[in-house]
Amino acid sequence: MIKKIAVLTSGGDAPGMNACLRAVIRAGLYNGKDMYVVYDGLRGLVEGQIEQVNKDFTQDIINRGGTIIRSARLPEFKQPEVSERAANILKDFEIDVLVGIGGDGTFRGLNDLAKNGIKVIGIPGTIDNDVGSTEQTIGFSTALNTICECVDKLKDTSGSHQRCSLIEVMGRHCGDLAMYAALAEGAEGVICVEHPLKEEVLFRKLRKMKAQNKSHAIILVSENLLDINELAKKIEKETGFDTRTEVLGRLQRGGSPTAEDRVLAARMGARSISIALDEKVGSRIIGIRAGKIIDLPIEEAVQMEHEHTHGLRDLIDMLQ
Ligand code: ATP
Numbered sequence: 001m002i003k004k005i006a007v008l009t010s011g012g013d014a015p016g017m018n019a020c021l022r023a024v025i026r027a028g029l030y031n032g033k034d035m036y037v038v039y040d041g042l043r044g045l046v047e048g049q050i051e052q053v054n055k056d057f058t059q060d061i062i063n064r065g066g067t068i069i070r071s072a073r074l075p076e077f078k079q080p081e082v083s084e085r086a087a088n089i090l091k092d093f094e095i096d097v098l099v100g101i102g103g104d105g106t107f108r109g110l111n112d113l114a115k116n117g118i119k120v121i122g123i124p125g126t127i128d129n130d131v132g133s134t135e136q137t138i139g140f141s142t143a144l145n146t147i148c149e150c151v152d153k154l155k156d157t158s159g160s161h162q163r164c165s166l167i168e169v170m171g172r173h174c175g176d177l178a179m180y181a182a183l184a185e186g187a188e189g190v191i192c193v194e195h196p197l198k199e200e201v202l203f204r205k206l207r208k209m210k211a212q213n214k215s216h217a218i219i220l221v222s223e224n225l226l227d228i229n230e231l232a233k234k235i236e237k238e239t240g241f242d243t244r245t246e247v248l249g250r251l252q253r254g255g256s257p258t259a260e261d262r263v264l265a266a267r268m269g270a271r272s273i274s275i276a277l278d279e280k281v282g283s284r285i286i287g288i289r290a291g292k293i294i295d296l297p298i299e300e301a302v303q304m305e306h307e308h309t310h311g312l313r314d315l316i317d318m319l320q
Helices: 018-028 041-046 080-092 104-115 140-160 176-187 199-211 227-238 249-253 257-275 312-319
Strands: 004-009 034-038 050-053 095-104 120-122 163-169 187-192 217-222 244-247 285-290 292-297
Touching: 004 018, 004 041, 018 034, 018 095, 018 217, 018 257, 034 041, 041 080, 041 095, 041 104, 050 080, 080 104, 095 104, 095 257, 104 120, 104 285, 120 257, 140 176, 140 244, 140 249, 140 257, 163 176, 163 227, 176 187, 176 217, 176 312, 199 217, 199 227, 257 285, 257 292
Parallel strands: 004 034, 004 095, 095 120, 120 285, 163 217, 163 244, 187 217
Antiparallel strands: 034 050, 285 292
C-alpha cells in the first residue's frame, strides 16, 4: 500500500510552483498519506534533503512566486550512478512515490529514477511552455502577463519618443512567450524559432511606418536567437527609426501567480495524488489538453515535442 509521497521542484522556478506544492501536499494528506518535501530539487534529493511536512507547511503559499522548497540544477544527474544513488535514498526513506514539478529536463531525470524502480509523477512547471506532453505549463500565464505589463510601460515611453523597441523575452527553444505577447500587445513584429527574422520584410515595414509618421514600433524577440543590439543598429541604419533594446530577463520568472496558473496548479497537483494512489498505474507525466487534465506514461511523454498552437503564426502575420 502507498504510504509515503514526496514532492520536489526542479529546473528554472516558475510562478505557481508553490500553489502546486500546496495542492500535492493537501491532496495527499486528505487521503491519509504521509507527505514529504525534497529541498533544492534533484540536487537536494541526492543529498538526502528530505523532510516530512504537515498542512501548516502549505499555509499562505498559494499566491507566492518562486518555490519555498527551492530549486537547483544538477547536470550530473544524467550520470547513471547519480540517479541510482538518488533512487536508493528514496528507498532508504521508504518513499513510495515521488512527484516532480519542473520542465522537460526534470522529466528526463524523473524517468531515470523510474528506470531505477521508483514510481514518479511529473507536473509541468516552467514559464517557457516548452513541454511536449502538455498544451500549457504552470507559470506560463503569469510570465506572459508580466511581459505584457512591461511592454505596456515601454509602449508609453516608446510612443513619446517615436522609437522602435526590441524586447527580448525568455523561451530559447519555444517562441510561445514571444508569440503570445506579440498577439496580446498588437506588436509590429515577433522573432522566434517558429517565426524567424526576415530582415527585408521587417525593414520594409518599419520604413513604411516611419514614412507614415507612426509613433512607435514594438518587436518581441526570443532569447538566444540573435544579438538584439546588433539588430537595433541595423534597424536604425536601414529605416531611420531610433531603436532601443530591453532584455526582460529573470523578471519574467517572478511575481505572484495569476489565477489561471493557480487553478492549473491545483488541478494538476490533485491529479498527481490520484495517480500516486492507483497501484495499477505506473510513472506518468501530467498535462492539459483541450481543457482536460491528462496523464501519459513517462517514457512516451519525454519523447514528445511541443506542438504550437495551430494558426498562431498566421494570426500574428495577419494582425501585425
Ligand atoms: P526549465 O526548462 O524551466 O529550466 P527544466 O526542468 O527543463 O526546467 P533543466 O535545467 O533542463 O530544467 O533540468 C533540471 C534538472 O533535471 C537538471 O539540473 C538535471 O539535474 C536534470 N536533467 C536535465 N536533463 C536531464 C537528462 N537528459 N537526464 C537526466 N536528468 C536530467
